[in-house]
Amino acid sequence: MEKFDILVAGASTTGAWFAKKMAEAGHSVLVIEKQQAENVSREYDIFHMGKAEMERFGLDIPKEGDDDYGFVFTSGRSYSPYGNYSKYGKETVVGMHKHEFIMKMNRQAEAAGAKIIYGAAFNDFLKDEKGKIIGAKYITDEGEQQVEAKLIADCTGIPSAARRKLPDNAYVENFALSPADIFYVVLYYAKYTDQKINPLDLHGFFMQYKSWSAPSGDDHGAILGIGANYDYAYAEEIFKDVRKNVPWPKYTVEKVEKGMTPYHRTLYSFVEDGFIAMGDTAFLTKPTCGEGCTSSLYQAEIAVEVISKLLKEGKPLTKENMWSINKRYIQVQGKDFDSLRPLLIGIIGYDYKEAEYMFKNDIIFCQKILGGMGQDLNLTGGDIAKMVAGILKGVATGNIRMSNVKKTVKGLMQSGEVGKLYDEYPDSPAGYFAWKAKADALWEKIGKVADTCDPEILRKIGK
Numbered sequence: 408m409e410k411f412d413i414l415v416a417g418a419s420t421t422g423a424w425f426a427k428k429m430a431e432a433g434h435s436v437l438v439i440e441k442q443q444a445e446n447v448s449r450e451y452d453i454f455h456m457g458k459a460e461m462e463r464f465g466l467d468i469p470k471e472g473d474d475d476y477g478f479v480f481t482s483g484r485s486y487s488p489y490g491n492y493s494k495y496g497k498e499t500v501v502g503m504h505k506h507e508f509i510m511k512m513n514r515q516a517e518a519a520g521a522k523i524i525y526g527a528a529f530n531d532f533l534k535d536e537k538g539k540i541i542g543a544k545y546i547t548d549e550g551e552q553q554v555e556a557k558l559i560a561d562c563t564g565i566p567s568a569a570r571r572k573l574p575d576n577a578y579v580e581n582f583a584l585s586p587a588d589i590f591y592v593v594l595y596y597a598k599y600t601d602q603k604i605n606p607l608d609l610h611g612f613f614m615q616y617k618s619w620s621a622p623s624g625d626d627h628g629a630i631l632g633i634g635a636n637y638d639y640a641y642a643e644e645i646f647k648d649v650r651k652n653v654p655w656p657k658y659t660v661e662k663v664e665k666g667m668t669p670y671h672r673t674l675y676s677f678v679e680d681g682f683i684a685m686g687d688t689a690f691l692t693k694p695t696c697g698e699g700c701t702s703s704l705y706q707a708e709i710a711v712e713v714i715s716k717l718l719k720e721g722k723p724l725t726k727e728n729m730w731s732i733n734k735r736y737i738q739v740q741g742k743d744f745d746s747l748r749p750l751l752i753g754i755i756g757y758d759y760k761e762a763e764y765m766f767k768n769d770i771i772f773c774q775k776i777l778g779g780m781g782q783d784l785n786l787t788g789g790d791i792a793k794m795v796a797g798i799l800k801g802v803a804t805g806n807i808r809m810s811n812v813k814k815t816v817k818g819l820m821q822s823g824e825v826g827k828l829y830d831e832y833p834d835s836p837a838g839y840f841a842w843k844a845k846a847d848a849l850w851e852k853i854g855k856v857a858d859t860c861d862p863e864i865l866r867k868i869g870k
């Protein structure tokens with residue numbers, strides 16, 4: 408039987424990046440990908456990443472003329488619900504064709520020494536007589552194959568093909584995402600009727616509808632996107648509000664794409680003996696928008712460092728030895744992401760008119776917060792005092808409902824509670840289950856962004 412240091416299941420952004428880095432560090436790596444090469448990552452075409460993050464993770468930025476190149480631009484906008492006010496972002500964004508970009512990443516992983524088998528689906532763990540994970544069983548056209556590996560890295564995205572096979576008492580949770588924990592994304596590829604319109608000028612995000620406009624890479628082409636919990640039908644219903652409320656140039660829809668991304672707090676532990684969950688499998692997507700291609704790499708980067716060192720020292724890849732991946736990820740990104748969730752629940756409750764007023768008066772939906780998304784916010788005491796004064800004035804003039812202010816305050820306090828609990832994350836697996844019990848109780852109290860869905864629409868779509 409073939410033996411590898413690392414078996415990666417899933418060859419999309421996370422799997423390809425991790426495989427390349429581990430191979431570059433001198434370890435033997437096998438990647439198994441369920442799809443045949445020509446079908447990898449065909450779910451949707453155009454996606455984007457921040458240029459600064461691409462540089463940080465050494466991702467190859469395509470140039471005009473390359474088959475994966477889509478577009479590059481700086482400064483998208485966050486729009487108010489009726490489109491009257493907007494705040495400018497500062498990030499430079501690179502748009503790419505996903506299949507072409509991923510196949511390039513996979514070729515780079517192969518050039519670094521990783522072996523990739525396409526049309527090979529992870530089926531189950533291979534275990535020794537004591538139940539210890541020692542490899543994987545996977546299915547190809549020729550039937551079931553077996554391979555030995557010191558570590559199985561589950562990078563299979565939402566299906567979480569390996570994570571779901573872990574026992575109930577594992578340190579990595581094995582549950583499946585429910586429709587409430589998934590962001591259902593619909594992309595309308597649009598062509599503007601007026602040939603003078605440059606889609607780059609209209610790039611922006613409509614926070615209240617979780618909707619956005621991005622260039623498609625074609626002349627006069629745009630992607631009008633929307634995401635929602637529970638179902639694509641919910642997203643399509645909300646998109647009707649966008650079209651009704653926001654003045655937008657005329658366009659025709661040329662094609663529609665749909666896809667799913669996780670919208671759930673991060674797994675409490677990524678590691679188990681001989682196993683690690685990564686990328687969408689570990690719910691590492693950004694809480695604001697559900698994007699996960701670069702946010703996943705913060706954990707993958709730590710994993711490469713820790714696992715490579717253990718392999719070089721000849722130490723086993725046990726949960727105890729890999730535990731620092733959990734702890735360090737929380738400090739680098741996990742605490743920030745998960746403490747933002749309750750705050751988002753507290754903000755989403757504002758109705759369109761209230762949010763329009765708040766955009767106009769720079770309250771919460773202000774340049775400093777929306778313009779600095781993804782970067783250090785650095786809110787000063789003065790900024791917060793100004794915001795509180797604005798909220799009080801809004802309540803006094805009847806433009807903001809007190810009940811919604813209370814929800815925001817609750818969100819802020821719960822955000823602090825998450826931060827405090829995550830600071831107490833155990834240093835070793837020993838304290839894990841006691842910590843998990845506290846975390847479960849807190850998340851039960853906080854609820855989910857999906858709880859803010861409109862019950863009328865849910866009834867209408869039969870949910």
Ligand SMILES: Cc1cc2nc3c(=O)[nH]c(=O)nc-3n(C[C@H](O)[C@H](O)[C@H](O)COP(=O)(O)OP(=O)(O)OC[C@H]3O[C@@H](n4cnc5c(N)ncnc54)[C@H](O)[C@@H]3O)c2cc1C
Nearest residue numbers: 417419421441455529563564568666667686687698699700
């Ligand atoms: C419509 C849409 C637009 C998006 N746009 C962006 C964007 O612009 N920027 C951004 O950062 N994020 C975006 N996202 C989110 C992004 O797609 C994911 O966060 C990202 O793809 C996660 O990468 P991954 O490698 O962890 O998992 P995935 O991309 O889900 O890849 C999993 C891989 O595993 C394979 N696989 C599945 N089961 C098995 C198995 N049993 N055995 C072997 N292989 C298996 C799959 O075929 C796939 O290749 C978008 C999501 C959607 C739905």
